Amino acid sequence: MSDSPAARLQVLFEGHRLTPTQRRIAHCMVRRAADAPFLSSVELAELAGVSQPSVTRFAVALGFDGYPALRRHLREVTPAETGAGADLNEYQQAVEAEIENLRHLAELLADPGPVERAGHLLAASRPLPVLGLRAAASQAYGFSYFAAKVHPDVRLLDEGGTMLADRIDAAVRAGATALLCFALPRHPREVVEALEYARAAGLTVVTVADSAFAPVAAHSDLLLPAAVGTGLAFDTACAPMLLGRVLLEALCDGLPDAQARLEEFDVGAAERGLFVE
Template sequence: MTDSPATRLQQLFEGHRLTPTQRRIAHCMVRRAADVPFLSSVELAELAGVSQPSVTRFAVALGFDGYPALRRHLREVAPAAADAPAELNEYQQAVEAEIENLRHLASVLADPSPVEQAGALLAASRPLPVLGLRAAASQAYGFAYFAAKVHPDVRLLHEGGTMLADRLDAAARAGATALMCFALPRHPREVVEALTYAKSLGLTVVTVADSAFAPVAKVSDLLLPAAVGTGLAFDTVCAPMLLGRVLLEAMCDGLPEAQARLEAFDVRAAERGLFVE
């Protein structure tokens, strides 16, 4: 499988100690991976919300003489454009971008060990708190809905406010050892604060985020990236959703009773006439 532009960028950044501003630039580049080789330093600075000198310093931190050298490198490693329809409308472009995000996720999953490690951590936590606020609330809800079919105690945390810390306290007191978090842009400050507090309680934080350079990275013990699409008015999140389902599969592998629970649910559902066939 040919590496996607986003994958090549992630590889370029690996091993470099980046400042928060530089991580912001890196995050922006990953999100706009297909466009970056053709952006000026001024354009990239505007997209990332930083100064133009910050972009130059970022390029130097990666080992290049300056931003022009970084851009030349990106153009050299960019694959030749494949034959494609002459014109795609904005909706088709959004679909193509999501397909690219899924290809990137597939390449990341070539090494299954991070997902397997995360699945084991989640399976072992009793209870298992699942956090997602604002844009990520639906991802947390979907994960918690299915997780509850195989895990004995799942606690959904999809509303913020002063009681969020109380719920984390209660989960920790009840024996929780891990926290599952979904974090998507725009990243609420409250999520960073909640993860910081969760770590202070001794919870191991597993996070699905849109990038390895997302603001939640510094307060996550295990971060699994899945890019979002940015071509429409609201972000599209097919890759984070699919990664959540992959994590559920890995978690089931750590729950010996998972299959029995699913079969028992099917029996009860049939007795209640729960679903229309």
Template sequence: MSGEQVMDGNTNTGVPDSPAARLQALFEGHRLTPTQRRIAHSMVRRAADVPFLSSVELAELAGVSQPSVTRFAVALGFDGYPALRRHLREVAPVEQRAGTASYNEYQQAVEAEIANLRHLSELLADPRPVHEAGRLLAASRPLPVLGLRAAAAQAYGFAYFAAKVHPDVRLLDEGGTMVHDRIDGAERAGASALLCFALPRHPREVVDTLAYAKEAGLTVVTVADSAFAPVAKVSDLLLPAAVGTGLAFDTACAPMLLGRMLLEAMCDDLPQAQARLEEFDARAAARGLFVE
């Protein structure tokens, strides 16, 4: 992974592995080409479906050629893709093999999000990456928070709450030529880290912006949908939280929850966090800001 730190799911929690966790464990320790990383990323995103996809279907899903899928399976130590798929079917939970035919499409979307949250829970059995991210974010003055296109809502939500406890949060939710200028401004003002929310489809501009931020000397902390997302190579600390893909537009319950956990970890490293929250509550009450 080019040396970046990634929160993984190797810790034994006593909780059954999710399909995504098993896939990520299968990929670990293998040096994958960019095309193979793309296949791995697509498989993690559709972890529940992968054991039942043909090589052609997986190739279409990943946007690669069918021979690339075969070479990918061989790189993982299998004789070919049929052997890889057979392995995935053998290790799939009974309930997954049985399918979810009794659920309608909306229920299936909910079940998929529940599975994503379970996977996130497994990863958090080792909370050290989140603690480290909280420390980095709390220490950065100012703290730029980047999120473009599909990830803009996640970045906005984090920045909204972070501003209540952090003295200087700068939301970067619009791309274009100005985003590099704003990173320059943050770095000159003393920023030491940048938080990025990166969700599919991943804009090329996000990858370029994170590379620019690293060149400027900022430590890049990224919440992404997969450890194999394109932003992994330009992130210093990547925290994966899968998105749901069963509806017309992706659902992002796990990334949102992980963002709130980063807020909690950041508050733990901000000595004035509680005082700032109490001050805000007092001012809000004086202004009649909320309906009780």
């Protein structure tokens, strides 16, 4: 198991039945894992957008006497800083934080079971709808672009509005059995509603999200977490992007003719002079 602050928090939260408000606090702490041991209950409440008593109840739900006891525990299990990164500028610190996110993802992938299960679910769905709105739209597009080279019917859902439910319905009528969702902060309410609608329509929802405590978790059958970086003005999503490529590999493993389709594409691309070599 990774010794990163985010990994330690994930372990601490696992196995507890948390309310939506408590999941919001947990999600906030995972995103601010390095700062979490030093935040007051008021500061954490402000960051999570909840009340200070909610933070206290959250700590009690985890088995502590109160928030001060939770914070003491986090400080005890947090290794002392070595100061090795003290001379890094803000851009370098953002890169180092992303490297840590990738290390955490590598630790999670030590158990390939969830990704392999997701790959088979997605491979079996004909068509395969892929949802991603706002910040996650580029992740959904990238996955769909490559998946379409091996999967016979990939349907990108990267625009919201009243047509979104119609497109989910159309996919179900065409035979879809699963939906892949990329969900990144800030989480649009429309994505949560779309996942709830998709599950009610009978689809199995596989979600790549920035945290196991993201708002989409309650509406996902299989959630695969990959943290985003928060050190810059806009979040960075290297780990979710890489997890999407890992899912593509698992998808190919679930499609017996994937290699043949790739070779067919390469032959056609060469005949058309599609790429400059």
